[in-house]
Amino acid sequence: MSEVILKDIKKVYENGYVGTHDVNIAIKDKEFIVLVGPSGCGKSTTLRMVAGLEEITDGELYIDGKLMNDVAPKDRDIAMVFQSYALYPQMTVYQNMAFSLELRKTPKDEIDRKVREAAEILEITQYLDRKPAALSGGQRQRVAIGRAMVRDPKVFLMDEPLSNLDAKLRNQMRAEIIKLRQRINTTFIYVTHDQTEAMTLGDRIVIMKDGYVNQIGTPVEVFNKPVNLFVAGFIGMPVMNFFDNCKLLLEGGVYYAEIRGVKFKLSDFQQKALKQNGQQACDIVAGIRPQHITVGEGELTAKVEVSEMMGSEYNIHARSHEDEVVMVVPTVGLETDVSMGATVEFTTKPDLIQLFDKETGNNLIWYDAESAAANEPVCKNYKF
Numbered sequence: 001m002s003e004v005i006l007k008d009i010k011k012v013y014e015n016g017y018v019g020t021h022d023v024n025i026a027i028k029d030k031e032f033i034v035l036v037g038p039s040g041c042g043k044s045t046t047l048r049m050v051a052g053l054e055e056i057t058d059g060e061l062y063i064d065g066k067l068m069n070d071v072a073p074k075d076r077d078i079a080m081v082f083q084s085y086a087l088y089p090q091m092t093v094y095q096n097m098a099f100s101l102e103l104r105k106t107p108k109d110e111i112d113r114k115v116r117e118a119a120e121i122l123e124i125t126q127y128l129d130r131k132p133a134a135l136s137g138g139q140r141q142r143v144a145i146g147r148a149m150v151r152d153p154k155v156f157l158m159d160e161p162l163s164n165l166d167a168k169l170r171n172q173m174r175a176e177i178i179k180l181r182q183r184i185n186t187t188f189i190y191v192t193h194d195q196t197e198a199m200t201l202g203d204r205i206v207i208m209k210d211g212y213v214n215q216i217g218t219p220v221e222v223f224n225k226p227v228n229l230f231v232a233g234f235i236g237m238p239v240m241n242f243f244d245n246c247k248l249l250l251e252g253g254v255y256y257a258e259i260r261g262v263k264f265k266l267s268d269f270q271q272k273a274l275k276q277n278g279q280q281a282c283d284i285v286a287g288i289r290p291q292h293i294t295v296g297e298g299e300l301t302a303k304v305e306v307s308e309m310m311g312s313e314y315n316i317h318a319r320s321h322e323d324e325v326v327m328v329v330p331t332v333g334l335e336t337d338v339s340m341g342a343t344v345e346f347t348t349k350p351d352l353i354q355l356f357d358k359e360t361g362n363n364l365i366w367y368d369a370e371s372a373a374a375n376e377p378v379c380k381n382y383k384f
Helices: 043-051 093-103 108-122 137-149 167-184 195-201 219-224 229-234 268-276 369-373
Strands: 004-012 018-027 032-036 058-063 078-081 155-159 187-192 204-209 212-217 241-251 254-259 262-265 282-288 293-309 313-320 323-330 343-348 354-357
Touching: 004 043, 018 043, 018 212, 032 043, 032 195, 043 058, 043 078, 043 155, 043 187, 043 204, 078 137, 093 108, 093 137, 108 137, 108 167, 137 167, 167 195, 187 195, 195 219, 204 219, 204 229, 212 219, 212 229, 229 241, 229 282, 229 354, 241 323, 254 268, 254 282, 262 293, 293 323, 313 343, 323 343
Parallel strands: 032 187, 032 204, 078 155, 155 187
Antiparallel strands: 004 018, 004 058, 204 212, 241 254, 241 282, 254 262, 282 354, 293 313, 293 343, 313 323
């Protein structure tokens, strides 16, 4: 079993800066979990504490059921792949991959077997006699991954391994990492600032901001059930539209979302959830994803400022009163003028509207206050 448990993990530097605040994450055996967030959010600091490269100020770290706070990095049975590859330039690919095993006094025949097996999986066998300077960025990253693979670690740590690659190579290497995960089937902890990597690679995603964990969930959960404005705005491309100065109305026991004077009667599911929470009428920020907007009908209007033809769809940037609105509109069957300067009518389904408290920014339906109080801000999962 290769479970990794972070319990109330806190990092405070000598200058008083707090890198992470009470991080609680339970990573299952053979799970691929991704830490994602903007620069400075604490994701790499968290990974480095798991690796033993950063001292844990407070809290407990368990790997395979054993407390690891004071265990040296070399004794944690982990392997780490860095953003910068960190290959020895004077060594060949074979020597780079074999080096850690040689330090362990592993028999030569076993070293050779492991290096060649890893090279075959990563399709770099033909490069074993070359030095890193003769390789492309993508090939160097495969060597770095191979060097970690040969150690058969309990936990694979990856710190933004694709950030130095161009867009085409990143897409290719994402697919390679997915294949790799299926082949070696161990626990992965992967750090990135790229939400596309997070959504495509992770079994679950940990979304961090300013050293705090904001939400932990599957890609589908964090996309459809964001717990607050930050998560909603960080996950999803194009980003979610936010309509400020809206209201949640409660009339005759029925909830409505009022957006720019237009009332949307909320769905049965939303009604039940809000009643269960004892929610009162209040000021809200309404969130609607660009993909959830229907153009050509409805009482809301916007003036098109930019219309981007993307092939199968248009990305429309428009303005509705003081709100900037982005809409993703399929080109097939489109009968509405969406050229620059055109005025378009638009609407959405009420059950696709996200409701955020104006004061706290928390999602009125999905935010779990009890879990947040226990430093475990997760999404509620209603069963209606």
